[in-house]
Amino acid sequence: MSLLTLPKPDETILRRRDEIIRQLKKLVPDAVLITDAEGRRTFETDALTACRCMPLAVVLPGSTEEVSAILRYCHDNKIKVVPRGAGTSLSGGALPLEDSIVLGISRMTRVLSIDEANRAARVEAGITNIAITNAAAVHGYFYAPDPSSQLACTLAGNIAMNSGGAHCLKYGVTANNLLSVRMVLMNGEIIDIGGDYLDAPGYDFLGLITGSEGQFGVVTEATVRLLKAPEGARPMLLGFDSSEAAGACVAAIIAAGIVPVAIEFMDKPAIQVCENFAGAGYPLDVEAMLIVEVEGSNDEIDALLGTIAEIAERFAPRVVRVSKSPEESVSIWKGRKAAFGAIGQLSDYFCMDGVIPLSKLPEALTEVGEICRRHRFRVVNIFHAGDGNLHPLILYNANDRAELERAEMCGAEILKLCVKLGGCLTGEHGVGIEKRELMRVQFTAADIAQQMRVKGVFDPDWLLNPAKVFPLEGRERQ
Structure with missing residues (x-):
């Protein structure tokens, strides 16, 4: 059974759709109001494309005052509202409901x-x-x-x-x-x-x-x-014969008291896809790669990268390559920044987002691989290694409903692993609908009840971004 379920719509609100649209047109005449099916379909999902739902209407205000007028009207008429920025949420955070208004602020860019x-x-x-x-x-x-x-x-x-x-x-x-x-x-x-x-x-x-x-x-x-802006910054590439060795190197760098600007991890499948896409000069004969960037003066950068190279030697790196020019630095980051899009050309995927203690990184990488093999999925690992924020990408066929649900179960097991290892369900993608039913894995019933009470203080009728964050079961206000 899919974890990505939505509550049934309020039929009364659906029947009032034409009236609601007329009132919104009167209330905020300068706002962009999208009511046709083709226009609304643009907003039926976010970057978590596994779940879709057409909203009642979409309104794009141009000022705080227009947002205020829209929310006041929806509050008084008990209409649900889903706030939306650009729709890049990977957890279903901007997913609409059938009886909701999508309120997008993408016009407010000054x-x-x-x-x-x-x-x-x-x-x-x-x-x-x-x-x-x-x-x-x-x-x-x-x-x-x-x-x-x-x-x-x-x-x-x-x-x-x-x-x-x-x-x-x-x-x-x-x-x-x-x-x-x-x-x-x-x-x-x-x-x-x-x-x-x-x-x-x-x-x-x-x-x-x-x-x-x-x-x-x-x-x-x-x-x-x-x-x-720093005086300068420069990345280096470190290639290893195993993901475990790369993970251990990350932990050793942080343990040494060095705080780079970034430490990014890519495993072999990710390296190959990103190299084919961006031509960044990534080594294709390694099992895992780190991008480590430091900043400061030229002397500081040289000293820090030298120390990091010495630490890395403990883990027998196959490749140690320091950027020698701004162009090479841009190329290195181009490959990493383009990773999700590059992999999207290869397959549909679930981009997971969990956090684990750095000391558990080698163990986590091993177990993530085992979980995906058990569920019969390929996995690509790309993540912010320095702070333990994992982003395993589970490759699956979105057109196969059974495979989709199996991918959801695989992802849920990975997130449960993160909590088991002393981490948490999310580092930066949020809970949305993706991890909503897993909140009980990390929090007790009392914890969740307290969080829901805080939500109720700001939004007593539970109209703002409903069906997100908290488990649906037992929630009467949905």
Whole structure:
């Protein structure tokens, strides 16, 4: 039985569809309203394409005030709302319900201000991740979180899932780089949370909101921390005869007190696919590869890469290659950044997202391989090795329903393994619907009940992003 099930729609809401659309047109005449079947089909799924559902309608507001008006109307009429950024969620976090309105903020993309003195940028939350760095680069700064989907994903989605990226090892994830948000509650109230600097006084509501998956409100603006661009940065490639040796090398680098900007892991299938796609010069005769990047002055970079090479020698690397030019560095990262798209040309896949302690990395890689072999699936491993955030890609045929359900079971077993090893269900993709029924693996009934009470404070009628995060069984408000 599939884990990716959705609750039955409210037939009363479905019957009122024409009336709801008329009212929305009157309420926010300047917003983009999509009601035709072809237009709505664009929003029937997100990057977790294994589950689809056509929404009642899609509305794309252009301001915080329009978001407020839409939410107030939906609140008063008990209409469910699914917030959406760019739809790059890999956990089904932006998946609509048949009786829901999709509220997308992709039109809200302005850079409102850049404060060089305080190293902060205030932006609308529909801006793409990479656009923030591009705007800051003119002033010599950058925005640290860099998910693989950064060319498309929005800041709002990053906040919802507390996204990370390759460089989160040194600079942290979204929560570590977010200063404040403007958020609209389900009843239409506009609130401001946080301040102009990290650790604003008072309760840490910003920490509560970041990673809440659109369950509490719709973020329309945010102030993010900018960092001074480093003097220089350079990656190196390390190739090994086994995934276990590569995993042990990662643990040894961190244990030595070295914090690279990034440590990325790719196994042999991933290396081959990405090399064919990007032509990055990856070694094809190794079983696993690490991309390790450090930054600083040229002398600092040379010293750090030299030390990392010495550590790696303990694990008998087949390849040790240091980038010698900016062009080579770009090529190395091009292969990694293009990985998910490259593998998508090969097969449908489930991109898993679990976290394990670094000391358990070799054991985790071995067991993930065994789990996939037992379920008769090929697996490709690409992940942020420095912080233990695993991303096994389970290759399957999405057109075969039985195989799809078997892939879901395989993925669930991998996530249960992460929890068993002392980790957790998600590092940066969120829970969504993908891991919703697995929440009981990590949390007790009391834990989940407390989390649901917090959700109820912000959204008493459970109208915002319903059927996500919490197990469906026993939830009367769905």
